[in-house]
Amino acid sequence: MFWVVSCHISYALIIVILKPLYFIYSFNYDYHHEELCNLESRQLFGVEMNHKVVSSEVKMDPSISPFIRNRLDVCVADADYDLFLDKIKYLGITLHDFVVEYLVIEGDVANKATRRARQKDVGYCIYGRPDFKNPLITYAICYLNESWCFGILHKEDITWHRHRQKPHSFSNSIGTIIAKTLVSVASQGHTAVKLLDACCGVGTVMLEACIAGFRIAGCDINPRAYHHALQNLKFYDYEAELYHSDIKDLTQTYDTAIIDLPYNLYSLTTDNIATHIITSAAARASRLVVVSIADIEPVITAAGLRVVDYATVVKRGKSLFTRKIWVCEPQ
């Protein structure tokens, strides 16, 4: 259940590495992103959220997602509160500068005073001095599925928010939240995958892939978009292959291609253009994640692909502007 790995600090602190039994992920999102968030949850964990939470044996860095706020690595769980505390004590965690947080899961009715008391109870099961301001380690408890859970808490890293200030954007750019979700859905969290942004525009999706440590290449037929993508990548010091090219002329292969299909006055989409881009991308990658405002499912199936997952995203306050996202694999 756990290993004692070292005991060499002057005041004989015992650092205990706890082996998690499973992981609890807590999500948050604006109402109009619920479908998008569930798409991501299905692709990362194979299940949808329940009360904005997923319990899973799959270990994922919370920062891969724009919606995951925390990951709790559960190493003690029990329905009986006293037994729960005994089990934590039994771990013998001996450590200074820790803090215990209370994760409020939707449906947990404990009031603030009760939550504080529970935090204190658990704090007293850890041998050492807490540090509430600058903790070295954050533990957390939560009440989920009629069980008390305890473990190490890992919080999201929001550094990616800085991409909202990228030097170049344009009216057709996709939002950073959707772009980040496209990367997590395309990669399914596997950091070794090679991604392609087939119609990269100013590189919004590429920035999210780069910050999350994925290898991604991008391509755009439009010289202005290509140069803006180049400058955006440079601005954040990211390295990625970028091609000023028609997608049909790429020669390398990739695991998954993300395609944010062109639309509106500046880049009019017809079925022919969609067919051209989708069939060209399918020749470079076996898995596609396609975004369009038009229903291009017939184009996808005509290209020899089957849709394995799907979601729509409504633009906040603009219910008529709906993006559709298809996750496609070979038939």
Ligand SMILES: C[S@@+](CC[C@H](N)C(=O)[O-])C[C@H]1O[C@@H](n2cnc3c(N)ncnc32)[C@H](O)[C@@H]1O
């Ligand atoms: C909706 S925009 C993509 C926006 C991008 N996701 C962003 O956030 O900046 C579609 C892009 O597809 C590009 N495009 C159109 N046909 C293409 C083709 N055959 N090969 C590569 N890019 C193409 C357009 O120049 C346009 O920049």
